[in-house]
Amino acid sequence: MNKKTNESIKQAVDLLIDNDTDVNTILKEGGLLKELTKRLIEKALQSEMNNHLGYDKYSRADNDNARNGITSKKLISEHGAVEIEVPRDRHNTFEPAILPKRQKRFDGFDDKVLSLYAKGMSISDIKIQLQELYSVEISEGLISQITDDVIDEVKAWQSRPLEEIYPIVFFDCLVVKVRQDKRIINKAVYVALGIDLFGKKDILGLWISENEGAKFWLGNFTEMENRGLKDILIACSDNLTGMSEAIEAVYPKTEHQLCIVHQIRNSLKYVSYKDRKQLSSDLKPIYTAVTEEQAHLALVSFEEKWNKQYPQIAKSWYNNYPKC
Incomplete structure (x- = not known):
């Protein structure tokens, strides 16, 4: 990938991890x-x-x-x-x-x-x-x-054809209200949001299911493979049940990351408005570190600065960062 392509993908990812942006917002504001x-x-x-x-x-x-x-x-x-x-x-x-x-x-x-x-x-x-x-x-x-x-x-x-390669695909779950049996109920819609080689965002699939699991995700990945998707470089998701096993079965070379987007948003969930900007800035050296050692040092530095006010944040990063 050339420099321009890398920058397009970076901008798309930055939009997805913006403090106030979620997949639902991307679906709307991204057209x-x-x-x-x-x-x-x-x-x-x-x-x-x-x-x-x-x-x-x-x-x-x-x-x-x-x-x-x-x-x-x-x-x-x-x-x-x-x-x-x-x-x-x-x-x-x-x-x-x-x-x-x-x-x-x-x-x-x-x-x-x-x-x-x-x-x-x-x-x-x-x-x-x-x-x-x-x-x-x-x-x-x-x-x-x-x-x-x-x-x-x-x-x-x-059933429309997909691109052969998506560098990054985000998987998330949205809750929508639908009418069923004369009642308004909540249903889970699972979304695959891909970013292609030019940084363009695309909905690869939408699925409604009462139960998620390896069988459910295996069916979804097999469907995308049949529509022409040959490779995903990085699959980002929350800890969705059965996701890792399904990816391994259909796209064994794909790197599956527990989504850094969710980790960042969960970290900021209970942070006061006046602290959000600075705390977000102090988190960035952790998830942009080139090596594990650099990430650990950045996390230690973050803990020393913020642990008194927000002790749960550093603890969460220590527990989850190895999986991200």
């Missing part, structure tokens, strides 16, 4: 969730247009109305502006239910978008999530058609 939102809404719009005209795109029409290009509409969502391509018809009678004409905001749907693109959702679960995206009542026939079309889109995204 990754915005991309999924755009794909989902546009697929629903296409499905609505098919229903409005009575035939699918590229099929022969039995009436004189037809598709007539697209118009661009800017939506304001929780993660910024999203440009949506809205299909038009020749008679100008198409009024989409998911995006009423004067609606400009699309808020409160991040959890639904994430859950819809995650593997592990049943067809009935997907249908319920889609119904909640609509602010108006729509027919059973239309929601069934939209569900079928969205499932095709989601499957295409889930």
Whole structure:
């Protein structure tokens, strides 16, 4: 890798270990969730247009109305502006239910978008999530058609080819709220967030599961391998059950680090605001040390300075740093 590539990767990693940044924030501010939102809404719009005209795109029409290009509409969502391509018809009678004409905001749907693109959702679960995206009542026939079309889109995204190499892949768990059996419940969505050779961030996979473990992670790594991912240089995760065994089975040369990101965030969790900047600066020599000896000396220095105020931090680093 050249110097420019190394710097791009370094900047991406620095963003991920910023004091106030987590994977959920990266998904939003990095444009990754915005991309999924755009794909989902546009697929629903296409499905609505098919229903409005009575035939699918590229099929022969039995009436004189037809598709007539697209118009661009800017939506304001929780993660910024999203440009949506809205299909038009020749008679100008198409009024989409998911995006009423004067609606400009699309808020409160991040959890639904994430859950819809995650593997592990049943067809009935997907249908319920889609119904909640609509602010108006729509027919059973239309929601069934939209569900079928969205499932095709989601499957295409889930099976898309990956790069052959990702220098760093972060694995994390997000808790999202979804409706199930007429109740709002919390579900765990496991995320693989890759950084490619140019420092570009990409969601490699999203999975919903009641139980994590070696079998669960082995299936996920095998899936990514089948999609073209040949090598991960460094896999960073919290202490997720079964992760190490699964990596060893599919990517035996990958270095698995208990995520330094989580270690830093856990260290700063109970630090007062006035101390955060200086304490963060004093932690950096520990995790950027070139040798184990340098890291140990930096940790001793940190302990001498901060142990009286925050004794749990140095103790945590002594316990966990050999695994990072």
